[in-house]
Amino acid sequence: MEREVFDADHRQFREAVREFIAREITPHHERWEKAGICDRSVYTEAAKQGVIGFNVPEEFGGGGVHDFRFNAVVAEELAAARAHGPGFNLHNNIVAPYLLNLANDEQKARWLPGFASGEEVWAIAMTEPGTGSDLKGIATTAVRDGDEWVVNGAKTFISNGIHSDRVIVVARTDPGGGSRAFSLLVVERDMPGFTRGRNLDKLGLHAQDTAELFFENVRVPVANLLGKEGHGFYHLMANLPEERMSIAVSAVAASRSILDETVEYTKTRTAFGQPIGSFQNSRFTLAELDTEVDIAQVYIDRCLVALVAGKLSHVEAAKAKWWTTELQQKVVDRCLQLHGGYGFMMEYPVAKAYADARIQTIFGGTTEIMKEIVGRALGV
């Protein structure tokens, strides 16, 4: 089904991104998967080509483009190529809005040039060993002492955890306080007391560095408070539609990509004297998946239009997130089955797609939390 959400600029951009991925990412990806981390240089290369940083204003070295469809193009192309190593989506879709919306002029001048050029890698740290979906359980504290905040605590499952030069840390700045207890503080690489744990061993996404972070009496200058003190929770909420759409867009693109490859596989692989795709069971499975991925694409594209117009609600984004990522689970599972024993071999793309997909229904808000959001909005 022809997609109506993009115009010529986006299509041209897609070609450039696809070419960049084929040249700068795909040839290295297997090495990065073995190393558990990508090369840092890919960030600066990507910035030069405008694959990241394009949504930063031109005065800070960015592309000055504020249109989430470009973000979507990058997310889709990365997903289609199964290029999960470089944290470009985190950079473009999650960190960028925090900096653009919350940083003051001094902070923008200090942070955005390095961010836009790809020389500085950022991360955002919310999850803790004891706190996942229920963010109000965050135990990392920041206590004001003169012109500094003294941060203590631990974060885990932090994407870009090893590469990151600056980390937006969600910390409790008011020991009581309910939802006004939290603030965002930018912790920097060389601050004493800030250490990283090991690069965590994961089921999938092997080329992406994911780590634990530890804060022991880290003194963060008040100039690194991002947004308003006590408003951390609201700042997190404000960016949720973009974050969830970023995941949903990837889910549909990854589903489409592995489905297309599987269709090709079932045309060439024969059993019982005929291509396996011609058996009713295979054909019906593929027909179902193709139909559902098309339907998902249409919903996502409508959401994209709404997001660009500033009209996408967090409820709609939650629907998009859970449904597309659950669909992705079904797609990778059925596609793997159609590959038979080869599907279990890591050298076949479907095996990696299967492992990499599994986190999608968990991070960025679990399926269950998404359904809570949708259900609550129904008034039940």
Add this chain to the structure above:
Amino acid sequence: MTTTVGIEKDLREALGRLLAERCDHEHVAALADGPQEWDRDLWAELAAMGLPGLVVPPEHGGEGMGFALAAAAQEELGRRLAPVPAMSTTAVQAALLASGDSAEAARWLPRLTSGEVTAAVAAGRTVDGWAMADDVRATRAPGGWRLSGRVPVVADAAAAGLLLVAAGADGDPALFLVDATVKGVRIDRLDALDPTRPLAGVRMDGVPAGRLAGHEEFTEVFQAAERAALVLLAADAVGVAAQAMDMAVEYAGTRRQFGRAIGSFQAISHRCADMLVAVESSRALVAAAAASLDDPSEDTAVAVDLAAAHALETAVRVTGGCVQVHGGMGFTWEHPAHRYLRRAKAAESLVALPDRLRDRAAAALVARLDHDNEDN
């Protein structure tokens, strides 16, 4: 063990022969679409075989064979959509046996066992199962109680000579036995989805009642009735599903399209294979639940709820699949497929919905877990 298996086999075969002769599709269709509410003659023949007394001990005139055998028999009845009140009668028998009320048991069990009288449960219905009937009032009267009010939906009431009524007495729940043939009891037939297990509204106007269970025994006795009903309903559903599957498989082997039997297409053969897995697993769960009623343990309630949930859902899915496999033929009134689907669908919501049964089982398991943790 061998003997039990042998007895079950003999019983199934004898019932199968009787039902094939006396309860074929034409017979069921004529009865279901006609004015009669149930098959009195068939019930008499089943009674001659001892069917209504399978769970009743010999001292009350029964066979004392337990629920294991009663469930096997009910499966055979389900297979033929037999329009007889075996499930409801057995539920009331279970209540009589659980109550320990020897006078009422002596009064009613022999007549229920001989087939002379059938019984029905008049309770309030919730999605979670049977409850007290809200609109019925019990008042004390010289020599007993009197009941007045209305129970909107009662299965097998039209056939019933005895009603087990769950109603409030002095603010507490209680169970009463009402002779349904006395003046003041009115049974109004309802137009229901499944004519082979007819539903009716019951009105009582100051009718005499014997109290079978008061406040203290209420839960235990009522649960005995509900569990018996669920197990037999589930066993019936296994029979309904098994027969629907057999019809689908037979049709798939004879109907030809695109130059070959439709059963050779994976879309059909896989569906039939799924049916078989579902039916077999339902049968095994129901057998385990029935055995657990005969030999109760702390697992009985969970076994009954989960078996019923699975078997009732399976019957709906398999009978729906049977319609689908038959294509346009399955959609006609003449073909019996719709009668199976309707028996399955009506049974699914007769006592408690499958998801609520699972909820109940899960709550029981979690409560036990909490209890174990406290002990440690």
